[in-house]
Amino acid sequence: PIKLTSSLAGVTFANPLLNAAGVHCATPTELDEVLASAAGGVVTKSATLAPRDGNVRPRFQALPLGSINSMGLPNQGFDAYLAYACAHQQAATAPVILSLAGLSLADDLAMLRRVQESDFTGLVELNLSCPNVPGKPQVAYDFAAVTRVLDQAFQFFTKRLGIKLPPYLDLAQFDALAAILNRYPLAYVNAINSLGNGLVIDPLTERPVIRPKGGFGGIGGAYVKPTALANVRAWRQRLNPTIGIIGTGGVRTGTDVFEHLLCGADLVQVGTALATEGPAIFARLTRELTAVMATKGYQTLADFRGKLQVR
Numbered sequence: 001p002i003k004l005t006s007s008l009a010g011v012t013f014a015n016p017l018l019n020a021a022g023v024h025c026a027t028p029t030e031l032d033e034v035l036a037s038a039a040g041g042v043v044t045k046s047a048t049l050a051p052r053d054g055n056v057r058p059r060f061q062a063l064p065l066g067s068i069n070s071m072g073l074p075n076q077g078f079d080a081y082l083a084y085a086c087a088h089q090q091a092a093t094a095p096v097i098l099s100l101a102g103l104s105l106a107d108d109l110a111m112l113r114r115v116q117e118s119d120f121t122g123l124v125e126l127n128l129s130c131p132n133v134p135g136k137p138q139v140a141y142d143f144a145a146v147t148r149v150l151d152q153a154f155q156f157f158t159k160r161l162g163i164k165l166p167p168y169l170d171l172a173q174f175d176a177l178a179a180i181l182n183r184y185p186l187a188y189v190n191a192i193n194s195l196g197n198g199l200v201i202d203p204l205t206e207r208p209v210i211r212p213k214g215g216f217g218g219i220g221g222a223y224v225k226p227t228a229l230a231n232v233r234a235w236r237q238r239l240n241p242t243i244g245i246i247g248t249g250g251v252r253t254g255t256d257v258f259e260h261l262l263c264g265a266d267l268v269q270v271g272t273a274l275a276t277e278g279p280a281i282f283a284r285l286t287r288e289l290t291a292v293m294a295t296k297g298y299q300t301l302a303d304f305r306g307k308l309q310v311r
């Protein structure tokens, strides 16, 4: 019989599929709907210290080949998501990953200190790659800033910490950042966040399809799958084996899930396709992944994880 169990930093998932932070996870109702689906776990909308309304609308547009978004971190605030994560840890539901996106280094550290002092023992995902807060650069493109936040976080944080990274497009960047990341006891790296600051135009109205930032927003979906797979593969080839990998980007079918796992992902997250199809997608993806594995004679994810062949 085919088994889809996967573990990440000692946390076991019955199947490797979750939502991507930000999609179908901003309220307890949405979070419950993902947990009630065939997903193996759920990740919360990236929390800021205080609740946020986010950017002006329209701020999301589904597209034939993916999506563009400039949400601007609308969320119920850190306390709400920490409470949800703790409650569901007690209820022993599928794992809840708590995503954090401070608007400053101080906010990142303040939230991590609160998690450290809390009863939450699960996975924490520090989002270093939101491209959509006007005036805020993506921290993960500034390697000195990444070093600062990890240096200061690991002075006191002893729980399971992963980081959400943006796509990198140059192998020298993977080499340089891996040398930094390998110095820290990271639980995992999640690659990729949306491809930042794309522009989608409506030729009829001669205007961008979303309003914030003059129409500049993060690109997701089929557009980014080759870049997502390359980032998963590049990190797997460079990071210590103790650092797990979550693959995110361009997942719409069981074959897409299979490809992320083949590149080395331990878990796989779904954003754009979940936004359009809803949580029922997790049953479809589980069915399709199982069919791919059956066709190839694989019984477990370990039979093929990270085993992309070299041409």
Ligand SMILES: O=C1NC(=O)NC(C(=O)O)N1
Pocket: 022, 046, 069, 070, 071, 072, 073, 074, 127, 129, 130, 131, 132, 133, 193, 194, 218
């Ligand atoms: O990290 C993020 N990535 C995105 O693509 N969008 C959200 C957001 O804008 O809140 N944040």
